[in-house]
Amino acid sequence: EPEVTQTPSHQVTQMGQEVILRCVPISNHLYFYWYRQILGQKVEFLVSFYNNEISEKSEIFDDQFSVERPDGSNFTLKIRSTKLEDSAMYFCASQDRAGNTIYFGEGSWLTVV
Amino acid sequence: DAKTTQPPSMDCAEGRAANLPCNHSTISGNEYVYWYRQIHSQGPQYIIHGLKNNETNEMASLIITEDRKSSTLILPHATLRDTAVYYCIVRVGRGAGGTSYGKLTFGQGTILTVHP
Numbered sequence: 001e002p003e004v005t006q007t008p009s010h011q012v013t014q015m016g017q018e019v020i021l022r023c024v025p026i027s028n029h030l031y032f033y034w035y036r037q038i039l040g041q042k043v044e045f046l047v048s049f050y051n052n053e054i055s056e057k058s059e060i061f062d063d064q065f066s067v068e069r070p071d072g073s074n075f076t077l078k079i080r081s082t083k084l085e086d087s088a089m090y091f092c093a094s095q096d097r098a099g100n101t102i103y104f105g106e107g108s109w110l111t112v113v
Numbered sequence: 114d115a116k117t118t119q120p121p122s123m124d125c126a127e128g129r130a131a132n133l134p135c136n137h138s139t140i141s142g143n144e145y146v147y148w149y150r151q152i153h154s155q156g157p158q159y160i161i162h163g164l165k166n167n168e169t170n171e172m173a174s175l176i177i178t179e180d181r182k183s184s185t186l187i188l189p190h191a192t193l194r195d196t197a198v199y200y201c202i203v204r205v206g207r208g209a210g211g212t213s214y215g216k217l218t219f220g221q222g223t224i225l226t227v228h229p
Contacts, residue, residue: 004156033216043157043200043219056216091156099207099214104156 002026004105006092012111013082021077021108023092031095032075033102034067036060036088043091049075082112117201122224125195131188133223135201138182143206146177147217148186150197157200157219160186164206191227198222 005024013019025032034046047057049067066078075094079086089107096103118136125131137146147162161168161175163184168175174187188195200222205215 031214035219037154042221043151045216045218048216089154093156095214100162101159102217103159106156107154 004092004094004103006105006108008108010109012113015084015112016081019079019082019110021090023075023105024073025075025094026103029094029096033093034077035091035093037091038088084112086110087112117203117220119201119220119223121221125191125225125227127193127227127229128190131191131195131225133186133199133225134183136183137203140181140203144203145206146175146184147202147204148175149200149202152197193227193229196225196227198224
């Protein structure tokens with residue numbers, strides 16, 4: 001069964017460093033998402049992406065965050081200057097053409113020290 | 114998106130049916146009911162969704178009341194591996210332009226514990 005894959009599975013970074021989280025959505029999907037989950041808290045929406053542009057973003061997704069689909073297969077989330085409070089599990093998701101179902105990857109665990 | 118209300122936790126014996134309730138009394142006509150689950154901080158896993166008719170797939174059944182103000186997810190024969198947080202989410206469906214599917218907004222969900 002096709003799946004969303006994410007790399008790295010776990011990354012430790014120093015505060016202030018740039019981080020890029022990578023995702024390979026399911027082939028032929030058109031809509032892409034990033035969510036995050038701080039330990040012990042809810043899964044929170046960050047951003048949705050369609051037709052090579054951001055279609056919606058949350059308050060969390062400030063100027064430190066950016067997304068890109070550089071080559072038609074990868075979908076990346078960049079955090080320009082990480083803060084301690086960015087420590088979380090980041091989930092990538094993609095949505096099928098029919099728009100019915102969003103499928104999530106297994107997540108990238110980011111620890112900022 | 115409309116808000117949903119779920120019990121914080123439920124228990125179920127292995128092999129029995131698990132019935133997880135969800136209230137969504139402010140649901141709109143173009144909003145679907147989705148169920149996802151999350152096992153131990155893994156990525157949320159899609160289970161099932163519906164608009165107004167009852168739905169069944171290989172994982173579960175979804176029963177939506179006629180007024181659409183509540184629904185029940187049924188796992189017919191729960192196993193220990195079904196222990197997870199179950200999320201009931203109301204999501205805007207396709208609009209006139211065909212691209213206006215809403216995002217998923219997760220609440221706290223129901224922690225289902227299946228015990229031997």
